[in-house]
Every structure is written in C-alpha cells, then in structure tokens.
Amino acid sequence: MRRRVLSRAILAVAVVVLISGTALFERPRRDDAGSYSDGVALDAEGRVQLLAANSDPQLLIGSRVLDPGADADPTTIDAALELAQQQRDWLASGWLPQGEYRELVSTALLDLHVLSTGGGTLAAMNQNWRYVWPRDASFAAVAFAATGHLDDAVEVLGFLQRVQAPDGSFEARYLPDGSGPPDGRLPQTDGTGWALWALDSVVSAAPAAQQRALLAELDPLLQRSTDYLLGLVDNGRSLPPPSPDYWEHRERLLTLGTAAPVLAGLEAASRIHDRAGRPERSAALANTAAEVRASVELFFGSHSYGRYAGPSHADAASAFVLPPYQPTPLDGALQAWSGSATSMLRPAGGIAPGAGWRELNLSWTPETALYALAAASNGDHEQARHWLDWLAAHRTPIAALPEKVNADGAPSGPAPLAWTCALVVLTVAELEQ
Numbered sequence: 001m002r003r004r005v006l007s008r009a010i011l012a013v014a015v016v017v018l019i020s021g022t023a024l025f026e027r028p029r030r031d032d033a034g035s036y037s038d039g040v041a042l043d044a045e046g047r048v049q050l051l052a053a054n055s056d057p058q059l060l061i062g063s064r065v066l067d068p069g070a071d072a073d074p075t076t077i078d079a080a081l082e083l084a085q086q087q088r089d090w091l092a093s094g095w096l097p098q099g100e101y102r103e104l105v106s107t108a109l110l111d112l113h114v115l116s117t118g119g120g121t122l123a124a125m126n127q128n129w130r131y132v133w134p135r136d137a138s139f140a141a142v143a144f145a146a147t148g149h150l151d152d153a154v155e156v157l158g159f160l161q162r163v164q165a166p167d168g169s170f171e172a173r174y175l176p177d178g179s180g181p182p183d184g185r186l187p188q189t190d191g192t193g194w195a196l197w198a199l200d201s202v203v204s205a206a207p208a209a210q211q212r213a214l215l216a217e218l219d220p221l222l223q224r225s226t227d228y229l230l231g232l233v234d235n236g237r238s239l240p241p242p243s244p245d246y247w248e249h250r251e252r253l254l255t256l257g258t259a260a261p262v263l264a265g266l267e268a269a270s271r272i273h274d275r276a277g278r279p280e281r282s283a284a285l286a287n288t289a290a291e292v293r294a295s296v297e298l299f300f301g302s303h304s305y306g307r308y309a310g311p312s313h314a315d316a317a318s319a320f321v322l323p324p325y326q327p328t329p330l331d332g333a334l335q336a337w338s339g340s341a342t343s344m345l346r347p348a349g350g351i352a353p354g355a356g357w358r359e360l361n362l363s364w365t366p367e368t369a370l371y372a373l374a375a376a377s378n379g380d381h382e383q384a385r386h387w388l389d390w391l392a393a394h395r396t397p398i399a400a401l402p403e404k405v406n407a408d409g410a411p412s413g414p415a416p417l418a419w420t421c422a423l424v425v426l427t428v429a430e431l432e433q
C-alpha cells in the first residue's frame with residue numbers, strides 16, 4: 001500500500017450550526033433536519049455536527065473541523081487546532097492519489113472518517129439517515145482498507161460483528177450505538193453478502209503477517225455470515241429468497257440487488273476460508289458459489305441482468321455481477337452493464353437506481369458512483385473518469401458528496417453520503433494504484 005503525505009489543503013470553508021446536548025452525534029434543531037445539508041464536521045469537543053444548507057460554514061484548512069473563530073476561548077481554539085491536525089495526520093498516514101482527484105479523495109475520506117466517529121459508519125448525518133446500514137458500512141470498510149487505514153476498516157467490521165444476529169442476518173439499519181434497529185424495517189439479505197465481501201477485501205489489504213490475527217478477531221462475523229448465506233441458497237434454485245435491497249422497497253420477487261451480493265459473499269467466504277487454512281470448507285463454498293453463479297446467469301443473465309429474473313427493466317445492480325464484487329464478470333454481464341446506463345440517465349447527467357425507478361428528475365450519486373467503480377474495475381477508464389468528473393462537479397459548497405442531484409444540477413438530499421464517498425475513493429484507487 002503506497003503512502004503519501006498530504007500536500008494540498010482541502011477547501012478552507014466554514015461553519016455555523018446551532019446545536020444542543022452533549023451526545024457524540026448531536027441532533028440538529030428541527031428546522032435544520034431537512035433533506036439537504038452542506039456537510040458534516042467536528043466541533044472542538046469532537047462532536048459531529050450537521051452543517052445546514054447555505055450556512056456558509058468555516059472549517060480549519062485541510063480538515064473537517066469547525067473553526068471556532070478568533071473570539072473563542074484559548075482552550076477551545078487549541079482543542080479545535082489539535083483535532084484538525086489529527087485529521088491531517090490521519091490522511092497523511094494513508095494513500096492519496098497524486099493526480100487530479102487528490103482533493104476529491106481527500107474530502108471523501110475525511111467525510112467517511114467523520115461519519116465513522118462512533119465506530120460504525122453512519123449513512124449520513126441528516127435525520128432519517130443517521131443510522132448504520134451494513135451495506136454502506138461494508139463499503140466504507142473497504143475504502144479505509146484500500147487507502148491504508150486498516151484500523152478504521154477493522155473498527156467498522158467490528159461494529160457489524162457486534163450487531164449481527166446470531167443466525168448471521170442483519171437488520172436494514174442500526175442505531176449509532178449499536179443497541180439495535182431504529183424501527184421495524186424488514187431485514188435486508190444483501191447486508192450479509194456485503195459484510196463477507198468487505199471482510200475478504202480488508203483482510204487482503206492487510207500485511208500478510210497480520211492476516212491470521214484479523215481472521216481470528218473477526219471469525220464470528222465470518223462463520224455466522226457463511227452459514228447464513230449457505231442456508232439461504234440451500235434450495236432447488238440455488239438462489240436466496242426475496243428481500244428488500246438497496247432500493248429500500250418491500251419485494252415479492254427476488255432482485256438482482258439481493259442475488260448478486262449473496263453470490264459475492266459466498267465467493268468471498270471461499271477465499272477467506274482458504275486463507276484461514278480451511279481448504280475443505282473453502283472448496284465446498286466454491287462449489288456452492290459456482291451453483292449460485294450458474295443460477296444467476298440462468299435466471300437473470302438470460303434477460304440482460306435486469307432488476308428481476310426474467311424480462312425486466314435495467315438496474316444499477318448490474319454492476320454487482322462484475323468485478324470488484326465477483327472474481328470475473330458473469331456470462332454476458334459486461335455487455336448488459338455497458339448498455340444499461342442510457343435507460344437510467346437523468347436530466348443533470350447522473351443515473352437513477354434503475355430504468356424502472358418512478359421518479360424521473362433526480363440523479364443519484366451512489367448509483368452513478370457504482371458505475372464509475374465498475375468502469376474502473378473492468379478496464380473502461382475513460383468512462384470511470386467521466387462519472388468521477390460528474391460527481392466532483394455536483395458537490396455541495398464545501399465539496400461534500402450529496403445523495404442526489406436535482407434536474408438543474410444542484411445538490412440535493414443528505415450530504416455527505418457514506419456510500420458515495422466510499423465508492424468514489426475506491427474508483428480513484430482502482431484507477432491510480
């Protein structure tokens with residue numbers, strides 16, 4: 001893993017959010033709890049603050065720490081300066097690109113770091129997003145590991161290990177303290193697949209001398225997740241049952257957004273068990289993964305990998321049947337994915353979750369970033385850079401990546417969004433490492 005020293009400061013920008021309370025993740029005032037924000041930052045006491053839209057915040061240069069201002073007491077100023085230096089040192093301890101995307105990656109990493117202050121990575125700081133989704137957290141862990149921040153990656157996986165149910169399943173999302181889900185949403189099967197994919201990626205990024213210790217530390221996550229996925233596909237079709245996926249909708253039919261992560265998790269589990277010195281277990285998992293792969297190719301691939309098995313609209317989950325999630329593209333997957341973006345394009349130039357997505361005006365940054373990473377991982381660097389440039393050009397005033405972009409090109413929805421941040425970091429790492 002290459003290490004670079006941060007030589008370029010992040011935008012000097014700044015603050016003001018009136019908040020109350022003493023919790024680590026403080027709630028903004030009700031009138032600041034809308035769907036849009038400029039970003040997040042730490043105050044001098046290390047508490048995460050939501051920066052309301054158009055609040056013109058002031059940040060200490062090279063950090064996501066609020067500038068307390070020259071009129072603040074010396075103790076507060078010193079504390080803020082120390083936190084800012086800690087963030088700069090953290091960035092410098094890992095990899096950063098040397099080219100045009102250095103600032104984009106720096107800000108995305110800092111935002112991921114702030115959203116992970118409590119252990120698990122919050123999807124965003126806005127109300128209704130201030131929870132840990134296993135999906136988003138898994139991608140954050142992989143992004144941390146890919147940029148040399150192994151301890152942060154392991155901490156995120158440790159959170160997932162603590163909240164995971166004994167049977168290996170995950171709830172849709174969790175409270176920041178890990179005490180449980182915030183509501184009665186249905187569990188989402190893809191979370192277990194993504195956790196295994198992330199575990200494999202994190203362990204692979206670790207120095208060889210540390211891998212066995214990491215596997216021992218995270219063995220409960222490995223074993224429970226492996227058994228859970230095996231149980232899901234132990235049926236006549238070698239496919240999991242229907243589950244909500246990243247669309248966050250109830251589903252009566254199996255989606256590619258569930259089937260593909262389950263396959264990715266089984267493939268990852270085989271590799272991890274082999275690395276852990278369990279060749280027989282690894283071989284059995286490889287056989288099961290091959291059966292699931294064949295089923296996905298049959299039921300989804302024969303119809304161009306749409307959202308559902310059989311004829312259906314194109315879906316951004318077509319990226320999930322390609323590297324970096326699968327060891328090689330599934331049969332016909334690269335062609336299907338390459339032709340899918342056009343049907344999902346939105347007025348501002350990004351894409352929607354799928355061609356069947358009913359809302360017609362908003363571009364969604366995580367789906368657009370999924371296509372950037374898929375392009376980078378499968379040799380189409382020109383397309384990857386196109387999507388990266390689009391994402392970089394549609395950030396908030398303090399360069400945070402929002403969840404959505406309006407038809408007029410203005411950022412919309414919570415910002416920063418952890419999943420988008422992680423995908424952007426991984427795309428640039430794929431291009432430049």
